[in-house]
Amino acid sequence: MNLKIIWKLIQKEALLVLNDKSILLVLFVAPFLYLFLIGTTYIKKDEEKVSVGVVDMDHTKSSRTFLNKLNATQKVDLNHAYYSLPEANTGISAFDVQGYVYIPYGFEKKLKRKETAPIGLVLNNTRFLPSNDINKAVTLVSLDYAMTSREKFFESKATLPKLARSNADPISVQVNSVYNPTNNYGDFLLPFVLFLILHQTLLIGLSESVASDREKGLMKVGFKDSNNNFINYISGKIGLYLLLFLAYSFFVLLVVFPFFDLPIHGNLMALIGGSVIFLLATTLYGWFFASFFNTETGAMEVIAFTSYPVFLITGVTWSINEMPLIVQFISNLIPLRPFFIFVKKLAIMGVDAPLYLNEIIHLLILLLVGYVAAYFRFRYLQKREPKLGNNRRAPLSTP
């Protein structure tokens, strides 16, 4: 390992980046653009006031009271009144409302007669989040009615009000949402999406650079400039990206997380340490895969399509145990998976070191896998790439 050579190669890589508008855009514009665009998308963290319609056939004080209670909940906004079921169904079909509540004739009479008064709830379930929120709100309001009704029954039997209340709901339930007290969408998704943005822009930028070397026949030049030493070559090639994205990781953790009010409950230094291992493993993987592309466009096109599958396969949104074994195996080969678990445990759950040690070991193993894969690929390309002759192309650093 020769530091002078590595420094020269890093400078050379910086020149390549500066001279390539596409890589420049990917490395210096895309991360900020996406961090802003995607980050602010979830800035309110959760939805409020989901549009809900009403078909009130009863038109009584009781039906209006029920609807007012429902409208007072945070997630529901009763903003469409319909006069018939077909009209309300049209409202759903046109996506004017995400659901509607149907109160049939005789609602009040049944309530007064102490009979069960059925109401209808029709949900547009094409999107799960609003549908769940409406369902939850209607269920909670109807449960509230149940408690009041039972309480009144016990009071009518000369039971003390306090006792009547406890008799009405003898076994209550308290659900504590741990690590995300308001159970909101932003806190659930955003920490991972921010790192996914860094992951993808790093991969696209690095892949473009490596593929560009191959396209322009500069791979061999790079090997020669590194004295055919793998450590020199790979450090020079990926060093710039590593430093840049380490700086971005600092930015995300120190600026973006607080800006979006995202928690970092664990040790910040440990988080940064884990990020270094993750970025190192990712850059080695990135170099390895990019070395199979012969053109910059080819590399970009393919890597751009990995964003959604790579994110979904990590198990952040869907349980990894529900996926087929082969998918679980592939998932475990991607550094993003242990890193996301590490971020979840350390930043969100704030656990102590022994509890995230497995993820660090996993990341280190993947780092080793990436290193070995890159090393053998380097040796292979050294032998395979055409030897430099007198008509060798000048390295970018040469004016």
Next chain:
Amino acid sequence: MLGNWGIYRVFKRELLRLAQQKSVRNLFIIVPLLAFFLLGAIYYKGALRELPIAVYDNDNSTLSRTYIRFLEASPTFKITHYISSDEDIENAFVKNNVEAVFYIPKDFYKNVLKKIPVQVKIYSNSTNIVFGNLVYRSAVQISQLVSASVAIKRMAPLGIDPSKISGTLLPIQVNSRVLGNPQYNYSYYLIPGLSIVLLQMIVFIAASRAFNNEWKNNSFQGLVAASKGNFLSMLFGKYLAFLTYGLSLCGIVLAVLFPVFGIPIYGNIGSLMTLLFLLITVNIFLGFGLSLLFKNELIALDLAIFYNSPAFVFSGFTFPIWAMPWFNRAYADIIPFTHFLTGFLKVYQLDTPLHFIWPEIGKLLVFLLVGFLLILGGLALNRKLIFPVKKMEAI
């Protein structure tokens, strides 16, 4: 006879040119096969069942065991751990990988008998709100069931008209009807949307290299010759070729991916194909616009990727557009997929008649107009490259 028609000659030439390009093979064969089937495999189980939970029964009584039996009987939960201390509760999420911990307090049964209110505490791991919501819904259901059965036992000795029991216990009964994916199947929910967002990205990205790639490879003269210098022949000949590739991808999604993963196709297939045809057409022409505006295909490609990559997030599919700030809502509006998706969900999930998707069709047509405006812009900016023959004649 068709050979005399410029559009057909360009179409045929383009089909062959695309087939010979490695990048097109990657985009239209390798990427979809890998991505679509990976997505299908991720969600192949469809619904979440048997979430691992831990139970801390600090009472160990008949009633607490009854409560636990209710938990065991629920399809949502699977009790994987029984814990025995407060300390274990803290570590259960990390050490035992459970999604919730149910804590039944000491003297649970005794207090119920003494008519002292008791509370079951549930700690749900809300780092994933999909699990968090499911735990909440099922836990409330089960607890209400147990609570109501105890309440009935207290009411009975006080004297209650049997016909009024249900009305007193549950005065309002909510009868839910779920339209569009009543099974709450994640596979039906996410795979169609995700596969089509990838499909439109593929078409857009490929189209964004349609003209500038010819300039780069010095093959534009061949295109001019095939079209006899007629730009409309170039444009529509290329369009038909890209449309053929795009519709083939639709075929893979609808005829292979969906059946393989058991995803049903609801709705009118004609309306569905109209929407897909329009989405592909819009993306082809927007891509052509970029391709004509930017000589450097890498820059065109960058812009195509930047513009399209967040399409799924902004479409409002998983997080509603109305909950986004105005700037993000505006960005969502300038992505054709956002409007396509609304129409698609109406037809595909709700089986609505065609007239319900006129607003979305109208919006997609506006994007088509934008595509043509971009093409006109490209014509104005790079006319010397697009009409090289005239220049040569002038020389």
